Amino acid sequence: MSAAEAALKIAAAHPRQAVLVEPGRIELREYVAPRPGPGELLIQIRCALSCGTDLKTFRRGHPMWKLPMPFGHEFSGVVVEAGASVTAFKPGDAIMAAPTAPCGICFYCQHGQENLCDDAIGRMVHGGYADMLLLPAHVVARNAFIKPPDLPFEEAALLEPLSCVVHAQEMARAEKNETVVIIGGGAFGLLHMLALKAAGVREVVIVGRGAERLKWATELGADRVIDARSVDAVAEIASLNGGFGPDLVIECTGEVEGWQDALARVRRGGRVVFFGGCAAGTALSVDTRRMHYDNLTLMAPFHYRPRDVRRAYELLAGRALNAGAIVNARRRLGDLDEVFEMLERGTVLKCAVIP
Numbered sequence: 351m352s353a354a355e356a357a358l359k360i361a362a363a364h365p366r367q368a369v370l371v372e373p374g375r376i377e378l379r380e381y382v383a384p385r386p387g388p389g390e391l392l393i394q395i396r397c398a399l400s401c402g403t404d405l406k407t408f409r410r411g412h413p414m415w416k417l418p419m420p421f422g423h424e425f426s427g428v429v430v431e432a433g434a435s436v437t438a439f440k441p442g443d444a445i446m447a448a449p450t451a452p453c454g455i456c457f458y459c460q461h462g463q464e465n466l467c468d469d470a471i472g473r474m475v476h477g478g479y480a481d482m483l484l485l486p487a488h489v490v491a492r493n494a495f496i497k498p499p500d501l502p503f504e505e506a507a508l509l510e511p512l513s514c515v516v517h518a519q520e521m522a523r524a525e526k527n528e529t530v531v532i533i534g535g536g537a538f539g540l541l542h543m544l545a546l547k548a549a550g551v552r553e554v555v556i557v558g559r560g561a562e563r564l565k566w567a568t569e570l571g572a573d574r575v576i577d578a579r580s581v582d583a584v585a586e587i588a589s590l591n592g593g594f595g596p597d598l599v600i601e602c603t604g605e606v607e608g609w610q611d612a613l614a615r616v617r618r619g620g621r622v623v624f625f626g627g628c629a630a631g632t633a634l635s636v637d638t639r640r641m642h643y644d645n646l647t648l649m650a651p652f653h654y655r656p657r658d659v660r661r662a663y664e665l666l667a668g669r670a671l672n673a674g675a676i677v678n679a680r681r682r683l684g685d686l687d688e689v690f691e692m693l694e695r696g697t698v699l700k701c702a703v704i705p
């Protein structure tokens with residue numbers, strides 16, 4: 351028996367699953383892995399990644415999901431058992447998957463806006479922080495892929511966040527000769543930066559807070575970093591692009607101040623992508639004169655469609671991005687409390703949680 355088979359046997363005997371019991375409290379519980387039904391896959395998790403959504407949910411719950419609930423939605427693993435009628439995957443296959451998939455038959459799906467399908471968010475797979483996970487049939491059918499052997503499980507688990515980035519960038523349509531400013535130096539900001547650089551965009555600038563984050567952005571290949579807290583930040587951004595300011599601004603903080611800032615910093619005739627969702631009840635104020643006479647284009651892409659997931663898969667499989675560099679810490683499943691402490695302190699971009 352190989353080491354991997356031995357590990358699988360142990361995990362199969364006493365599988366554990368992290369449950370968010372209430373805000374701030376995670377419990378590692380034993381649970382009996384269900385047998386996969388028709389179209390489903392039982393997978394052994396090899397890696398789950400921490401995500402900003404996890405941190406928000408950990409702090410204050412989530413309007414869409416009821417606690418207690420299994421936790422974690424960015425993952426990759428190996429098929430343990432395939433349900434009836436699954437032909438694309440078999441036991442032993444390494445796989446990567448997005449945690450959601452659309453229904454394919456509703457109004458939005460019929461209009462090519464599968465990101466707005468009720469199923470896309472409402473039937474999200476939770477439970478990536480675990481030994482085992484049951485992947486439902488709608489996800490297996492549309493948003494699961496065989497992981498290429500040379501792609502690390504850690505990088506494969508970036509499929510979901512990268513799908514969101516791909517969707518946004520398809521709307522934004524950055525040109526190679528443009529200057530793009532990304533507001534927010536977290537994992538999403540840096541994923542945007544990596545995708546833009548891989549697409550050959552000339553100048554990608556990260557505006558972020560804190561020397562450590564900005565150092566990561568520089569190391570990962572940002573053409574320039576600007577400290578949002580410095581007194582010169584506004585002037586520095588205005589001086590970009592030969593003094594015209596950025597052609598495209600991508601907002602990745604999910605704070606209204608960031609949205610307001612993105613709107614203020616973009617050049618005349620430029621585009622703004624509001625990527626980070628803000629808290630409910632917040633509002634953006636737009637100067638109609640500037641909006642019209644400066645000919646601004648504002649976009650607010652949400653979630654992703656199957657075609658975005660496929661494109662994200664191709665980017666990861668082609669090793670086009672070095673996206674794995676975003677993952678800058680590793681912990682075991684039993685150390686989730688520490689993982690969330692690190693996320694709270696902002697001392698990690700994305701943490702790999704290895705069962």
Ligand SMILES: [Zn+2]
Binds near residue numbers: 402
């Ligand atoms: Zn996520």
Ligand SMILES: [Zn+2]
Binds near residue numbers: 455458459464467
């Ligand atoms: Zn639908």
